[in-house]
Structures are given as structure tokens and as C-alpha cells.
Amino acid sequence: MLTLYFAPGASSMAVHIALHEIGVAFEGRPMSFKSNDMRAPDYLRLNPEGKVPTLLIDERPLTEVAAILFYLARRFPEAGLLPCDDAEAEAHALSWMSFIASTLHPARRRGLDYAKGIADRRLGQGWTLGARYSIADIHLFRLYWRLFNSLKPAAGTFPNLDAHYARMAERPAVQRTIEVESAVGYELPA
Numbered sequence: 001m002l003t004l005y006f007a008p009g010a011s012s013m014a015v016h017i018a019l020h021e022i023g024v025a026f027e028g029r030p031m032s033f034k035s036n037d038m039r040a041p042d043y044l045r046l047n048p049e050g051k052v053p054t055l056l057i058d059e060r061p062l063t064e065v066a067a068i069l070f071y072l073a074r075r076f077p078e079a080g081l082l083p084c085d086d087a088e089a090e091a092h093a094l095s096w097m098s099f100i101a102s103t104l105h106p107a108r109r110r111g112l113d114y115a116k117g118i119a120d121r122r123l124g125q126g127w128t129l130g131a132r133y134s135i136a137d138i139h140l141f142r143l144y145w146r147l148f149n150s151l152k153p154a155a156g157t158f159p160n161l162d163a164h165y166a167r168m169a170e171r172p173a174v175q176r177t178i179e180v181e182s183a184v185g186y187e188l189p190a
């Protein structure tokens with residue numbers, strides 16, 4: 001049994017999208033920033049950092065977006081979210097997700113000037129791994145979705161990321177996730 005603790009629009013959105021891509025049954029547990037749900041003692045026992053996402057795998061907690069995406073892609077290889085047959089391509093997916101978590105995520109808080117160009121140049125045209133869609137695209141999309149909707153970059157600032165965003169927005173799993181999360185309600189700061 002899989003249980004996802006998520007807050008609408010937060011980092012957990014990436015895991016939410018991946019679960020919809022895979023089509024596996026899961027229980028979603030919405031968490032509220034306003035109600036301080038992430039600071040509740042029961043939740044801190046699952047995720048001592050008090051952050052979302054946490055995925056419960058038969059009651060065992062797994063944290064960190066990159067690790068959860070990796071787990072889901074490996075557990076459900078039929079979804080084709082990771083190039084399991086190619087060590088180098090798989091490592092590139094991990095390289096992207098490390099970059100997203102350690103460089104891009106903190107960059108958002110430092111504003112557009114710092115973030116500008118880093119990911120866009122690295123991305124180029126197409127998916128993060130070139131021709132093949134993967135969990136790294138899901139991770140990147142959530143980060144850019146947040147940046148796009150909070151910092152509102154002028155059109156053309158990030159042409160490659162904009163094209164990637166548009167392709168992701170066409171995916172039913174992305175649309176379903178946004179539908180579910182917006183119905184719960186966004187609480188993220190602007």
C-alpha cells in the first residue's frame with residue numbers, strides 16, 4: 001500500500017504526478033501549511049524535517065523527492081519512467097535530479113537573475129535525457145511550475161523550460177494532479 005503525504009503545489013507535486021503516470025492505487029493525505037500539519041509530532045516521526053513529500057510504503061516512510069521518484073520508477077518499470085537498461089542514461093537522470101534538488105530548488109529563493117539560464121542552458125530542446133521522458137522531467141517540471149507561477153518570468157526568459165512546461169502540461173497525469181491539488185487548495189506563499 002502506498003500513501004502520499006502532499007501539499008498542493010509543493011515539492012510533493014512531482015511524486016503525485018509520477019503516481020498518476022504509473023496509474024498505481026495510492027492514498028493521498030493532504031497536508032496544510034496554514035494548519036502547521038508538517039510540524040505535528042506524528043508527522044515528524046515519519047519525516048523529521050517536517051517537509052513534504054513523504055511516501056509510506058506499507059507504513060515505512062521514504063522521504064526526498066528524488067529518492068521517491070527513483071523508487072517508483074524502479075518498482076514500476078513498465079511505466080518507463082527511468083532507462084533501467086542503460087546505466088549511463090540512468091545516471092544522467094540522477095544527475096538532473098541532484099542538480100534540481102541541490103542547485104535549482106534553492107535558486108528560486110535567490111530570484112530570477114541567479115536562476116536564469118542555469119537550467120535552461122542545461123536542458124536544451126526536448127526532454128532532460130534528450131528523446132526519452134523520465135522522472136527527471138517530472139522533477140524539473142514541478143520546480144519550474146512553481147517558479148513560473150510565483151516569479152512569473154517574462155515570456156522568452158527561459159525558452160527551453162517554457163517549451164518543456166508546455167509539453168508536460170499536455171500530459172494527462174499532470175492535468176489530473178493539478179485538478180486534484182487545486183481542488184484541495186493552494187496555500188504556498190507567492
Ligand SMILES: N[C@@H](CCC(=O)N[C@@H](CS)C(=O)NCC(=O)O)C(=O)O
Pocket residue numbers: 010011012038050051052053063064065066101
Ligand atoms: N529536499 C526535499 C525538499 C522538500 C521541501 O522543501 N518541501 C517543502 C515544500 S516545497 C516543505 O514541505 N516545507 C515545509 C516547511 O517548510 O514547513 C525534497 O526534495 O523532498
